[in-house]
Amino acid sequence: MNGQTAGRFLALEGIDGSGKSTQLQLLLERLRARGVACMGTREPSDGPVGAMIRQILTGRVTADNRVIAGLFAADRLDHLVNGRDGVLDQVRGGVTVVTDRYYFSSYAYHGVDVDMDWVIDSNRLSAELLRPDATVFLDVPVGRALDRIGRNRSHTELFERKDRLAATRAKYLEAFEKLRDVENVLVVDADADADTVAERLWAAVSYLFD
Secondary structure, three states, rough: OOOOOOOOOEEEEEEOOOOOHHHHHHHHHHHHHHOOOOOEOOOOOHHHHHHHHHHOOOOOOOOHHHHHHHHHHHHHHHHHHHHOOOOOHHOOOOOOEEEEEOOHHHHHOHHHHOOOHHHHHHHHHHHHHHOOOOEEEEEEEEEEEHHHHOOOOOHHHHHOHHHHHHHHHHHHHHHHHHOOOOOOOOOOHHHHHHHHHHHHHHHHHHHOOO
């Protein structure tokens, strides 16, 4: 991939209530204002595997943690290479893609108890196809995350448990520590209002667009 013609690929990670969706939109607005061709995407995708995952996340279907993690890995591969709107082709074509979760989302919800070495290995093919230029972890205290979730009742009760959010945050940090030599992981303090966090996020990734 030629850095002068290819787009960038950024992944925003964080526990529920970290503000990922808001920051994704604010970052896209900033990039478009700079004349950068860009698009936002999300996981799970809108494909058939993504539909199955959403049934699990909403509690309509139950599944073992490893099944869920495997489904995320399969959905991600389809998301990367499908012929309709595959992220890989978008980035190769010069579009900067910002996604709400990517490499670690296979355990971000139900997969808290999955072994992290196994999660990393299950995602290896996706990372080889398209590794993010930067993975940004929006770090927020669990208390603030719960406050935000309480104002936006789009999450099931399972995701609102303080112990679940705390365990997920710990798993993220464990994964980043294991991958620090091969992943460009940036931790941004998201314990602030949206505009302040947006400035912190831009300060962390702006070098990619200079």
